[in-house]
Amino acid sequence: MARVESVIRLRIDTHTDLKRPIKRAADVLKTGGIVAYPTETIYGLAGDPLNDSAIKRLFRLKRREPNRPVLMLIPSVDDLSQYTDHIPFVATRLMERFWPGALTLIFKASPLVSPLLTGGTGTIGIRLSSHPVAAALAKEMGRPITSTSANTSGGPSPRTPDEVVDTFHEGIDLILDAGPSPCRTPSTVLDVTVDPPQILREGAIKAFQLTGRERK
Numbered sequence: 001m002a003r004v005e006s007v008i009r010l011r012i013d014t015h016t017d018l019k020r021p022i023k024r025a026a027d028v029l030k031t032g033g034i035v036a037y038p039t040e041t042i043y044g045l046a047g048d049p050l051n052d053s054a055i056k057r058l059f060r061l062k063r064r065e066p067n068r069p070v071l072m073l074i075p076s077v078d079d080l081s082q083y084t085d086h087i088p089f090v091a092t093r094l095m096e097r098f099w100p101g102a103l104t105l106i107f108k109a110s111p112l113v114s115p116l117l118t119g120g121t122g123t124i125g126i127r128l129s130s131h132p133v134a135a136a137l138a139k140e141m142g143r144p145i146t147s148t149s150a151n152t153s154g155g156p157s158p159r160t161p162d163e164v165v166d167t168f169h170e171g172i173d174l175i176l177d178a179g180p181s182p183c184r185t186p187s188t189v190l191d192v193t194v195d196p197p198q199i200l201r202e203g204a205i206k207a208f209q210l211t212g213r214e215r216k
Helices: 019-030 052-062 077-082 089-098 132-141 161-167 207-211
Strands: 008-011 035-038 043-046 071-073 103-108 123-127 145-149 174-177 188-191 198-201
Touching: 008 019, 019 035, 019 132, 019 174, 035 132, 043 052, 043 161, 052 145, 071 132, 089 103, 132 145, 161 174
Parallel strands: 008 174, 035 174, 071 123, 103 188
Antiparallel strands: 035 043, 043 145, 071 145, 103 123, 188 198
16 A cells, blocks of 8 residues: 655755755744754754744654753854853864764753753753754754654654654654665763763764773
8 A cells, every 4th residue: 555645755865956955944944844854863853943833843743741852953063152151171072073973962051042942951952963964954044953853752763754754644844855864873962061071862972982982
């Protein structure tokens, strides 16, 4: 039986011009929509983090508890200072090594960050993506996009657009389909608001890579 989809899917080749599909996705986000997109790890869900209605819709879609934060992808390192009031030296060193890439850093959130995203923690996870689609979408928006796995809370991490569709039969406005993602492991999350920094989730980047110590 043929797959029936209610969501618009744009199949894209990352080796060609992304301008038209990325602009269409950004237009969806700017009107409060939700877009599924590939990252360097798994497929994520993008919403406009400066639009509280879009954030609430995202939480409902994922059935996510309001006390669980959602991270953001920024267009460039230069944008980071808008969303945190303090960038520790250790964070700068880590960004030099691992950004763009699969390392999410937890910073103290600036007043510009919606409390809906921080889950009441006063902190925000931020990453600079190395995936051409994710990076282009944030740049087209000219501001961050949310990056939370395209699944319901607690569900398996989606590696393909088909898995996203199987999870969300409705509720997503657009899928940017670039084929399977490289892996099923999410980004590593490191809290740099504490000293020493604390790994909250070990993902694509392993602990020994962060410390520079080789595994025995």
